[in-house]
Amino acid sequence: MHTVYSRINNVSAFLSSCLMALLAAIALSSLVFTADPKGILDVQSLNIYEGHTRRYHNRWQDVTFVNFNLTADLTPLFNWNTKQLFLYLQAEYVDAKGVKNEVVIWDRIIHKKDKANLSLNGRNKYVFRNLGKSFKGASAANYTLKYNVMPYVGLLTYGEAARTGPLAFPEKRTEVA
Amino acid sequence: MFADELKTLRRLGVRHVLLQILNFASVLATGLMMWKGLGLVCNTESPIVVVLSGSMEPAFYRGDLLFLTNPASERYHTGDITVYKIPGADIPIVHRVLETHDVVSKDKGYVSASPLAQKQLILTKGDNNPVDDIDLYQGLEWLERKHIVGKVRGFLPYIGYVTIAMNDFPQLKYALLGGLGLLALVQRE
Numbered sequence: 001m002h003t004v005y006s007r008i009n010n011v012s013a014f015l016s017s018c019l020m021a022l023l024a025a026i027a028l029s030s031l032v033f034t035a036d037p038k039g040i041l042d043v044q045s046l047n048i049y050e051g052h053t054r055r056y057h058n059r060w061q062d063v064t065f066v067n068f069n070l071t072a073d074l075t076p077l078f079n080w081n082t083k084q085l086f087l088y089l090q091a092e093y094v095d096a097k098g099v100k101n102e103v104v105i106w107d108r109i110i111h112k113k114d115k116a117n118l119s120l121n122g123r124n125k126y127v128f129r130n131l132g133k134s135f136k137g138a139s140a141a142n143y144t145l146k147y148n149v150m151p152y153v154g155l156l157t158y159g160e161a162a163r164t165g166p167l168a169f170p171e172k173r174t175e176v177a
Numbered sequence: 178m179f180a181d182e183l184k185t186l187r188r189l190g191v192r193h194v195l196l197q198i199l200n201f202a203s204v205l206a207t208g209l210m211m212w213k214g215l216g217l218v219c220n221t222e223s224p225i226v227v228v229l230s231g232s233m234e235p236a237f238y239r240g241d242l243l244f245l246t247n248p249a250s251e252r253y254h255t256g257d258i259t260v261y262k263i264p265g266a267d268i269p270i271v272h273r274v275l276e277t278h279d280v281v282s283k284d285k286g287y288v289s290a291s292p293l294a295q296k297q298l299i300l301t302k303g304d305n306n307p308v309d310d311i312d313l314y315q316g317l318e319w320l321e322r323k324h325i326v327g328k329v330r331g332f333l334p335y336i337g338y339v340t341i342a343m344n345d346f347p348q349l350k351y352a353l354l355g356g357l358g359l360l361a362l363v364q365r366e
Contacts, residue, residue, distance in 0.1 A: 023333070055311055055318075084235060086273075086304065090255050100279040102255045109304060111235065126309070131278050131298070148256050150236050155331050158256060 027154030030081040039072020039118070041089070041145050041162035048135060048172045053127050062134040062172055066091070066105055066124045070145065072161050077149055078113040085110040086148040087161075089122075093169075095130055096137025103128055140166035182363050197362050221247040221327035226260055226269065227337030232303030233258070233271055240338030243271065245327030253277055253299055253322075258329040261301065263315050269326055272301040275309055278319075297322060 045067045050060050068089065077085055088107040094100050105124035110116050130138065145162040186194070215224045224245055228237045236258075237243065245260055253259065255274050262269040278298040298319035302309040314320065343350040 027331075054308070086236065086256070088256055098281040102277045104255045104275045107304075109235065126275065126302075131280075146256055148258075151332060153333055156258070156329060 023153050026081055027151070030079060030151055030154050030157075033079045033081075035076035035079075036159060037072065037074050037076050037161060039070065039074070039145060039162045041072075041143060041164055042069040043067070043143050043164055043167055044069055044121075046167065046170050048170055050172065050174075053129055060133070061129050062136075064124075064128040064135060064169065066128060066143070067121070068106075068123070068143065069121050070162070071119045072117075072145065074110070074116040074118065074147065074161065075113050077147065077159075078116060081151045081154060082149055083111075083152045084150050085116060086150060087118075087145065088147070089124075089143060089145050091128065091141045091143050093141035094139040095132065095135070097132065099131055101131070134172065135169045136172075138169055140168040142166055182359070185363060194362060201358070219246040219327065220249055221245050223260075223269075223326060226271070226326075227340050228271055229268060229341070230270075232305050233273070234305045236304055237271065237332070238334070240335050240341050242333040242335075242337040243329045244331035244333075246330050247325065247327040251328075252279070252297060253325070253328070259299075259301060259320075260326040260329065261320055261324045262326055263313070263317065263324060265315055266313075270301075270303075270310075270313065271329065272303045272306075272310055274299055275302045276300040299325070 043066060045065075047065045048062050049065065051063045052059070053061055053063065070089075074085060074087070086107065086109055088104050090102055090104045092100075092102050103126075105126055105128045106122055107125065143164045144160055146158065146160050149157045149159070212224075216222060218224075226243050226245060228239055228241045228243060231239060243260070253274055255277060257274045258271060259274055260269050260271050276299065280296045280298060282295075298321065300309055300311070300319060311318070317324075343353070
């Protein structure tokens with residue numbers, strides 16, 4: 001009845017159920033934190049030039065360059081179950097053919113609470129190009145700052161921290177100013 | 178060492194061995210049923226996956242367990258973490274969606290009844306990789322819904338490392354399976 005084997009079996013079963021209960025409690029606890037911080041996003045300039053991209057080496061394609069200003073205090077998103085914050089800036093627009101596009105142009109990973117109070121001037125990190133050759137005829141684009149809270153254990157949550165009004169794409173420039 | 182066990186085995190007889198084998202089989206079948214049932218509910222072929230590479234560090238490390246769903250009524254959005262499988266590649270990849278393009282039908286006048294009937298072109302990138310995934314697509318230009326196994330919904334750290342250890346050291350796998358099998362045969366309940 002009380003062999004070493006059965007003792008080991010009982011103790012490990014008990015410990016693993018305790019661990020599971022603890023993990024479940026931590027995962028559920030993050031549902032209590034419902035911070036929804038907002039920030040301010042300003043697109044300062046939009047420029048379109050023609051260029052080559054990595055995808056199509058031998059084809060000219062319009063590329064949009066975005067300069068933006070961002071102020072957001074995202075520290076409320078950090079609680080004891082927050083491992084990191086994935087922050088991304090995306091453009092949403094409909095092009096001349098009716099294709100609905102969402103394109104991430106900038107992102108940042110934030111590990112620590114004291115780095116989550118942001119105030120920065122940035123420009124797009126990823127090439128911002130359309131499916132076709134140019135942006136001609138595309139609708140004005142909304143630029144939104146979104147975040148993904150990644151927990152130590154539990155569910156991933158998403159939210160939106162800032163949004164600009166629709167901004168029209170400018171005319172293509174042929175010379176670098 | 179095994180003399181005692183063999184003795185008990187002989188004493189218990191064939192019926193007992195058969196019964197234990199039946200028990201073992203029913204445990205396996207239950208496991209499989211739960212796995213497939215979960216897959217049916219989540220609409221994905223593998224509702225739980227283990228992270229095998231470090232391309233999503235520091236979000237996911239090797240051995241972390243991910244829970245996936247793939248609801249048929251939802252489109253993919255930027256920022257979603259997807260698991261996708263390229264035809265011809267043997268391991269699925271866990272990467273974040275960087276671009277989505279909802280293409281409209283070329284046939285003028287036709288409107289798809291559901292937004293999901295619309296084709297969606299997707300580009301992904303690993304958080305820890307400097308560039309997007311075009312080079313991983315093996316000649317495909319974009320990912321589409323059919324390549325995607327699921328969206329990551331939940332996360333449990335490290336637990337999956339057992340399977341990685343078993344893959345890296347196959348002896349461990351055989352030792353574990355053999356030990357369990359022997360225990361199941363010898364145990365009497």
